[in-house]
Amino acid sequence: MYSNLLEPSLSPRRSVSSLAEPNNRYPTEGGWVEVLVDCPGAEGLYTYAVPPHLQVRSGDIVSVPFGAQQVGGIAIQRLRQLSADRDPATMRSVEDVISHGFFPPTYWELLQRVAQYYCTPLIQVVRVALPPGLLGRSQRRIRLTAAAPFPPIREVLSPTAQQLLTLLQAQKQGDYSWHYLQRQVRSANRGLTELLQRGWVESYLEPPSVVRPRQRQAVMLAHQPSIPSLSGQQQEVLAILRRQGGEMWLQDLLQQGQVSSSVVRTLERKGCVVIRSQEVLRFDATVPVVPDQPKALTDEQAEVLATLKALTGHAQVLLHGVTGSGKTEIYLQAIAPVLQRGQSALVLVPEIGLTPQLTDRFRARFGSAVHVYHSALSDGERYDTWRQMLEGTPQVVIGTRSAVFAPLPQLGVIILDEEHDGSFKQDQPVPCYHARTVAQWRSKLVNCPLILGSATPCLESWVEAGGREAREDRKDISRLFFPSSSSSSLTSPPPSLYLSLPRRIHDRPMPPIEVVDMRRELHQGNRSIFSRSLQDALQTMRDQHQQGLLFIHRRGHSTFVSCRSCGHVMECPHCDVSLTYHQTQLGGHETLRCHYCGYGRSHPSRCPVCDAPYLKHFGSGTQRVMQELAQHFPSLRCLRFDSDTTRAKGSHRALLTRFASGEADILVGTQMLTKGIDLPQVTLVGVVAADGLLHLADFRASERAFQVLTQVAGRAGRGADPGRVILQTYSPQHPVIEAVVQQTYPLFAEAELQQRQALHYPPYGRLVAFRLSGFDAEAVQQTATALAHHLRSRLEAELSTSTSGQTPFYELLGPAPAAIVRVARRYRWQLLLKFSTHYEIGLPTLTELRSHCPAGVSLTIDVDPLRLL
Structure with missing residues (x-):
């Protein structure tokens, strides 16, 4: 839908072949940069010119013109020169840099690996990794700096620059959008360049309002001699400031001095204080915790901890401890030396509900070094927590599956608590990644230990850790959809070290x-x-x-409602499921609700089919x-x-x-x-x-x-x-x-x-689910049939040309309707590919597979699915 908006200078590359290192710095003398654009329908990289006054590095978040709109994007790599068929004069330019160096080293390789393995466009992975809204449409703004003269020195400015400066100084905040200034002043670009060179204004990109940095006014003592003509209230305000070290938040100062803001404003006009806005980081609301000390360990705990502390570099550990065996205390004592070395720790939990209790224990041990990152935080809190991670100070980040992308530059250990839990797998939207798999890749990239803790490990982790001697080799599934890609060192997770806590603490x-x-x-x-x-x-x-x-x-209250007279079951009009009966309290309002699409209605008094009053609730x-x-x-x-x-x-x-x-x-x-x-x-x-x-x-x-x-x-x-x-x-x-x-x-x-x-199921086989959905039932079924035929033809051709001497095992099940055919009015069909882990199977690329899907039918590829929907 955006193809008609693209101008010739937005020449896309349809594949991302290589990614530059995020910290690679380039000269500021212009040049070109390839940008991954965040816009629906845009795939590949687009080349933009870099203005001479901007410094753009790989990994920067930038604002670029895309068609008729301004969008966010990621600077992937700088170009030294353009190909001979490209005209530099037609190139559109990067507008501004939203944030410099937003990604630590090795981060790009991780994101590219996720995109490749889970058959997802790279920009989709970037959207999951970044705080929400950060790449959203932004607007460029111009504001005055403290160096701007007042009144303006007109004799040294061009008429265009004078007009811009006058407009800004007439505005209370000295801040206008660049779009507005361009409408008010002709040839505003020249005037802006002049003001930028003098340092009288600055250009910045306002991120979406949901992630705008929070500002709070602070009052600071000015380095001025004492002024005798001060009122008693004014002298008291200055005395309070001196007792507080010369700086306070304005609201705190007004409350403590019991004065109005006009008193402080008068002190500012007299040059006694300076009032300025400062950023305040937003974190989740914390509750006071009592500082905690490391607890005495049992012999089994001490042995496990000694093994963990002795690990150097990358290692994968399965910590199999029964419920109540003290795994959390081991996590705490294993993290302490990591922080002492100046590194950070990442702790992943399956559910948001688990974070408060765990966070309290960690904050009691490590104080303000502990931060939380999950989807229940406000967008502003996630944005500030993300930026705090980038500082590189030793910290502990606790979060759910999306926190596996937390940009901690000095990562010393990764811990997955309750690693067996299915909540670590994302079903939708794409990418359908598993946090445990991504954590395995990341721990290898940053060369740090990965600890998987559980009382009931998943069978894949159990086999990898030697829980059963017959361990199967695991192959790289990305070759199925990217047959031209080279083998990566991240292909198969290493064998795990198995540590056990078979008894509870205190026996x-x-x-x-x-x-x-x-x-x-x-x-x-x-x-x-x-x-x-x-x-x-x-x-x-x-x-x-x-x-x-x-x-x-x-x-809910009951799983379904049925008529005892005619047998009719109350069902969702948009899904092929029964409605769940809800009643919060006895005698309260009765409702029926669909747990798949959210549809709700009041509970009828009579059967809508036979009009009988005999509606009964079943299930609990x-x-x-x-x-x-x-x-x-x-x-x-x-x-x-x-x-x-x-x-x-x-x-x-x-x-x-x-x-x-x-x-x-x-x-x-x-x-x-x-x-x-x-x-x-x-x-x-x-x-x-x-x-x-x-x-x-x-x-x-x-x-x-x-x-x-x-x-x-x-x-x-x-x-x-x-x-x-x-x-x-x-x-x-x-x-x-x-x-x-x-x-x-x-x-x-x-x-x-x-x-x-x-039966060749995991961990002794691999699965790939092809899920199709659409509003037209017949179109979805026909597409599923055509796709199955295409896949079988390719698989049979693969087998006929096999030179390995052994026949690779594969089985393509389906097409078949999903267990619940219709959800939110969309009909769903699926195919399931089951194949041996010993052999590589060449399949069509993702782009080729989607070419078999007509408009209105979507295809999702779920690699290593946990549930067969």
């Missing part, structure tokens, strides 16, 4: 897990969602003034559990912890703080409860319905169910009092349930890996 026992057969409960007349065993345990917990957790895998969610608790245990104080109650900023911390301080007896939640939350006072964990995790059409279903159930069970008994877990299910003989009860990860992994190996 606290693992909580026993009691399995309750809900079929038997029903036969014995108990129709409650709580078994009699769980009811007794809740009452005992309340009598002993203890706390507990209740886990249910779904939020967190809201229904809360109502059942209020009905059966009215004296229990309950809090709900799911995505509905944690939407507001700071709500994760507020809910956990309320529970930890004893304001509630029961915390009812979804999988957020399983992600590393440390609540020593919890003695009871109840799994209300485990079956919703067991019977999913996904090859990872058993692994995911084992991890979730083991993790939530591990929340019990972490303090001085022993814990207890009650697991309710209709499938007590299911292999996953039996493995969870035994609490032996190696036995579960061995059985699961045998099935994976027989």
Whole structure:
């Protein structure tokens, strides 16, 4: 859609063949630069002229004209000369530099690697890596400097420069957009150049308002002799400033001196003080923490820590510690020497809800050196935190998956806590990257250790670390879509070092897990969602003034609503799923909501098909559990912890703080409860319905169910009092349930890996999912069929020309409709390529594959998918 806007001087290159080092400096005498433009529909690099007064380096964020608009871009590399067919006179110029040196060394190689491996345009990766809005459309502005004379010295200025200076001095802030000045003054470029050379004005690019630096007025003592003609209030203000070291924020000074701003302004006019705006960095709101000292370690912890401290350079470590074994304390003590060496640490967690508790522990140990980076922060906070990282001071950054791109120039260690968690994989938008894979590449690039911590490691990490002797070699999947690219040293992750913490600290026992057969409960007349065993345990917990957790895998009240007369199920009009029933409290407003597209409606009183009043709710969610608790245990104080109650900023911390301080007896939640939350006072964990995790059409279903159930069970008994877990299910003989009860990860992994190996699933095979979607069901299906035919033809040709002596294994499954065919009115089909890790398979390039998709049908390639949607 932008092709008609491109002028001849915007000559694009359709591939990014090489990237210059970010810190490579070039002379300021003009020249040319290739820019990666942030504009929909723009691919490749575009060449721009560099004005003589600008210094542009690789890695700078610049503003450039693109068609009829001004857009942001990344300076990729400077050019010494143009090709013979290019006319320098037609080249458009870089307008300005938004930010110099925004990327540390090796950063470009990492971004290019992500784009290549996950089959994504480089600019898409850049958008994920940068703070939101930074490359958005910006405007160039001109403002006066302190050196500008007033009144202007007209005899030394040209008429054009005089007009510009007069306009700026007439404006209260001395600041106008360049677009406005160009409309007011003819030939404004010449006048501006004159003023810039004299240093009377400065040109800057105003970034999008959401990431504009925050300014705050400060008052400073001027180096002037004392002026006797000062009022008592004015003398008191100066005395306060002297006691505070000669500088204070204006608002603090007014409050402490109990004076109005006019008093300080008068002092400024008399030359006693200087008032100027200073930038204030925005960080997430912190709560006071009590400074903490390193804790005494067990023998097992000390042995693990000694091994980690002895690591030099790049190494990958799998720290397999049972729940409550003290992995976080090891992280803290492993990071301390990193900071002492002047380096920084990056700690990744799977969920935003995990960051408040972890951040408090880290700030108690390392103070203001700890920063947080995740999507729940405001754009301004993310922007300021990003810029703080670039300073290179020793710091600890805690964040979710996007923080893997944090631009820490002196990175000494990377830690993935709960490395097994599926939240580290991004499903949409592209790139569909996995933070663990990117962290592996980055740790190798910067030559630092990578620590993967979990009580239930993913099977890929388990095999890499030698959990099973039959380890498979991993090949570079980027060759599938970029067959001409050379092999990279980042191709396959190195074997991991395996470290184990098999016991909890202080030798606290693992909580026993009691399995309750809900079929038997029903036969014995108990129709409650709580078994009699769980009811007794809740009452005992309340009598002993203890706390507990209740886990249910779904939020809302009921999973679907059906008519008992005609069988009609209330469904979303935009998706092929049932609507979830929501009722926040008994007798409250009843709504039906789609958890896929967000559609909502009020709950009808009668069936829309047969008009019968017999609508019944089926299934259970967190809201229904809360109502059942209020009905059966009215004296229990309950809090709900799911995505509905944690939407507001700071709500994760507020809910956990309320529970930890004893304001509630029961915390009812979804999988957020399983992600590393440390609540020593919890003695009871109840799994209300485990079956919703067991019977999913996904090859990872058993692994995911084992991890979730083991993790939530591990929340019990972490303090001085022993814990207890009650697991309710209709499938007590299911292999996953039996493995969870035994609490032996190696036995579960061995059985699961045998099935994976027989079926060529990861970690003994590789997967690539081709997902197509569009509003026209027939067009999507036909495109999927055509794409499957094209892929099979290419694969068969590949096999017929193979000279390896062995036949590479591959299997192309589909095309088939997705498990949920329609989501948000878009119909979805997919193909799944499964192939051996031993051989390389040549496939069409990404551009060629997309050429088979007509307008209105989109193609997304998900490399190493975690879920088969």
